[in-house]
Amino acid sequence: MSDLHLKGPEELNQDTGAHLHKEVKRVWRKGAERLVLDLAATRCMDSPGGAWLLKISDFLRKHHARLECQGDRGDVSDFLRLLAPALTSSPPLPRKRTGIFENLGGVLIAAATELRQFMELSVDAIYWTLIAPFEGKGFRFNAFVDEVHEMGVRAIKIVCLMNFLMGLIIAMLSAKQVESFGLQIYVANLIVIGFARELASVVTAIVVSARTGAAIAAELATMTVQEEIDALRGMGLNVSQYLITPKLLALIVSLPCLAVLGLISGVLGGGVWGVLVLGFRPSVWYTQTMEAAYMDDLTQGMLKTLFFAVAIVMIGCHNGLRVTGGSRGVGLMTTRAVVMDIFSLICIDIVFAVVFYYILG
């Protein structure tokens, strides 16, 4: 005979259930097919008690046996009926995590797909921004103005402050280095050339990518999660035209302006150090600065910002639209957008440095 018999406790709850579970393990013999649990004495049970029954049933199933409850009545019968679906089904298998990182091929394919999506989105957005308006297709001017205000005007303070402090710090450090040669006046040259070619545009772009790039990614990601993007598409509207175009154009306009303001602030920062600490007369410092300032440096520096602007907006939008899985996905994609922004800024910067100062020279 391969049946085991056990009596249920008077009240099946967390503690008595644990006891019952131990009891089952104790009486368990190899080859038994059935455990009969006599619940005639059981008056009531609760959820943890039910969970213990599940656990016992799982234990038996693993050993190719089954649990049978007998003699239950009243509330306990009702409860067992609630429990029945869970008792009879075997537990679902935890999902195997086959991440894309398991094989290199997967990574490459994923990267290639993403690059293709990114290019498609960018081409689409650039078409809608630069070409479509001239073909008489709509352009959301009001949205554009709002975006310029949000991305440009409201960023002025932080951009100016950052650049001003950078100018101050660089003047401070470099003046110390050249002090023994008595060349401190050339700090003015250093500041103006450095900011015009490199620092104003990069510092500004980094501030803007942390500010605006993150905001764009978070906004589009939330819209995707809440089916707003689907709603837009369902109305027959083009996402690039409706959402991306105003942002793209707004940043293309604002970022160079911000960078020019950044340049002025940076040079001012250097000037403040030169005049107040190094003790040059303002007119001397001013003349020196103006002599070192070349329009070429400025154009090259500012040309970069156009590319920065496109990169920041497109990376933000791209990551925002790729989001999956709700609020957590929004956070992940926003982080990713900012990281990619900053990385791409450096890449663009390197390309410019190579082309303008190394090749064209």
Next chain:
Amino acid sequence: MEKALIEVRNLITHYGDFRVLDGVSFDVRPGEIFMIIGGSGCGKSTLLKHMCGLLKPTSGEIRFNGRNIADLDEEALSVMQHAIGIAFQSSGLFNSMTVGENIAMPMREFGEVDPELIDHLVRFKLSLVGLSNAQYQMPGELSGGMRKRAGLARALALDPELVYFDEPSAGLDPIMAAGLDELILKMKGLLKTTFIIVTHELESIRLVADRILMLDMGRVVFCGTLDEAAACEIPRLRQFFDRQPDEFISQRNLD
């Protein structure tokens, strides 16, 4: 008469300048299924959020087991909230965890549940709402109705004394909705759980409600049993039960 589990007295609340609830009073008795009905936008979800202490009323009181919620300090409020299971209108599942972890979370955080048992308890709760197979899925991968059921499973995780359930059957197929009604009745019978349910489903009101409260324009139109409701001649209530449209879709939010 039995002592009330929840007493709401003269509750007035605002969102900014907009008065959502305008002097609402009623009682909920222990062990009953209390259904709140009313047009969408009339303040039902807002009322629920006040009753679990998530929002503070402008004036009026809400007593839970005789204690005014507004007077509770943070700790006492938190203790009260452990006794309440809430299933929100848009489920409120945590997106960063699997469905199973969502349900295990309250057990881990507050319950005196044996850690060994949590996995099986989760399976039990999920099987109650017919989601056994979704244990290892992420909420983002579920349909609206499935998410709603998972939300209920989480609300039931600690066998709460009181369950708030906001529009349970919206987004569910009729079979599932009927199953849910049955589950609610069983929970009431077995665990003496009190349910406060916001719903629009006439069928389920007729089947499970002990008493109903009807809100309109932020006021109580009717509060009583089903039989009383059937006999009652209040036009708004009749309109609801007979599914009659307004002459115009009223523009209440523009006033």
